[in-house]
Amino acid sequence: MTQLGDYLRACRARIHTEDVGLPAVGRRRVPGLRREELASLAGISVDYIVRLEQGRVKSASPTVLLSLAEALQLRADEKEYLLRVAAEDATVPERFRPAAPRRQQVSPGTRVLLESLVNVPALVLGRRMDVLAWNELGAALFTDFAELPQRQRNHIWLTFLHPRVRGMYENWAKVAQECVAYLRMDAARYPDDPELAQLVGELSLKDDDFGSWWSGHRVRAQRQGRKKFRHPIAGELDLDFQVLDVRGAADQSLLVYTAEPGSATAEALTFLANWVTTRGPAAAPHPSHNTEA
Structure with a gap:
């Protein structure tokens, strides 16, 4: 099987027939759309479609892929993923394949920006959601x-395997x-990244939920949202987050958390910032820290 085939099957399984205007008639042996229904x-x-799912098509045309994306009601980021895994599965001469990702290093200007965000928690993320730099x-x-x-x-390793962060x-x-x-x-952008494969392998072995969710082939681009924390020092925090591209740095993004002005969370962040000042710069990014990835 192939990444494209696995993804198409996963997308078919998530669709309810009534969502695409098809009648739900009788008992279905498998969830989601049948191949015949998707083809129609x-x-x-x-x-x-059978040959696509079995990996017997060397290169699917963009027109076919976009038709499938429309029929499966894929979001823009899901459509991007579909096109990427299709390109990955295609037979491509070695000279046209993407180069191995270079090691990343945070620029001095980005470090200055991080340090200037006094009351805003911020991280610089790289490929695989590696934490490359951070402010206090x-x-x-x-x-x-x-x-x-x-x-x-x-960021993902910590979310699954670091007890304090997870909690x-x-x-x-x-x-x-x-x-x-x-x-x-990220896996679709760099399918041959050995460090990503190592990360996926470790998380799959150590957390059953990760393995189950990874096999579900859900994809999403990082943009913005809200997260609620129970912080051991600051208490309950209701934070908005945004993910901003770092211009001029491939695959680097700035993850910032903000609170509504005047809210209890804003007051709690101010308290946490004062606590950090009192404790001293325990974890600010420093040139001596190795933050390449």
């Missing part, structure tokens, strides 16, 4: 990243499933 909706032969309040919100081995400075999320299952969906998007 997409205007593609059943045989071609970001470390105070999550953990002292400087004390962790470099391989554990990863802070009020709705851990929702946050964790979103993390898995983010990692799926």
Whole structure:
């Protein structure tokens, strides 16, 4: 089987017939759309869908893929993933394949920006959601990243396997499933990344939920949302988050958490920032820290 075939089957299984205007008649042997129903909706032969799912098509045309995306009601980020895994499965000469990802290093300008965000927890994330850099309040919100081995400075690893970080999320299952969906998007961009494969393998072995959600092939692009925390120092926090691209740095993004002005969470963040100042710069990014990935 192939990544494309696995993804098409997973997408078919998630669709309810009534969602696409088809009658739900009788008992169905499998959940979701049958191949015949998808073929009818997409205007593609059943045989071609069978061959796509079995990996017997060397290269599917963009027109066919977009028709399938429309029939499966995929979001923009899901459509992007579909096109990427289709390209990954295609037979491509070695010289045209993407180069291996380079090691990443946070620029001095980005570090200055981090340090200037005094009352805003912020992290710089790289590929695989590696934590490349952080400000003092970001470390105070999550953990002292400087004390962790470099391989554990990863937002998804921490969410699943770090007891304190995992325990802070009020709705851990929702946050964790979103993390898995983010990692799926990254896997489509760099399918041959050995460190990503190692991360997926470790999480699959150590957490059954991760393995189940990974096999579900949910994908999502990181943008914005809200998370609720139960912080051991600041108490309950209701934070909005945004993920902003770092211009000029491939695959780096700035993750910032903000609170509504005048809210109890804003007051709690101010308290946490003052606590950090009192305790001293325990976990601010520093040139001596190895933050390459």
